Amino acid sequence: MANFTGSRREKKKYVPKRKVCPFCVDRSRKIDYKEVDALRRFISDRxxxxxxxxxxxxxxxxxxxSVTLKRARFLALLPYTSEHARSANVTSVPRKEPPQPA
Structure with missing residues (x-):
């Protein structure tokens, strides 16, 4: 049977490992609104x-x-929502041709 201490089971508590700030570890790394690939790590797919x-x-x-992400969004380097990302990738927009003179 299982090991019981009194009337309760002994459980090991899950303690997640504390994450370390990547900007505090590498002091030379700056947060810049122009580094879009680096900023994408901090936004969700939405x-x-x-x-x-x-x-x-x-x-x-x-x-x-957060200020840097807002600045990059304002300058249209990052999308505000996932809908903006999808609509920005549309390359073929049907255009109306001007009427030909007869």
């Missing part, structure tokens, strides 16, 4: 900012990151 507990960014750099 275009929303990922929370701190998921990315591991500290509070100080999360505030800087």
């Amino acid at each position: 275009g929303k900012m990922e929370p701190r507990h998921r990315t591991g960014v500290c509070a100080k750099h999360q505030r800087i990151l």
Whole structure:
């Protein structure tokens, strides 16, 4: 049978490993709105900012990151939502030809 201590089972609690802020570890790494590929790591597939507990960014750099993401969105480097990303990739838009003189 299972090991019982009194009337309760002994359970091991799951303690997740604390994530380390990538900007605190590498001091030379700056948060720049022009580095779109680096910023995509911090937004979800829906275009929303990922929370701190998921990315591991500290509070100080999360505030800087949110301003930087908003700036990149304003300059149309990043989409506001996933719908913007899909509509921006449309390359073939049917155009109306001007009427030909008869």
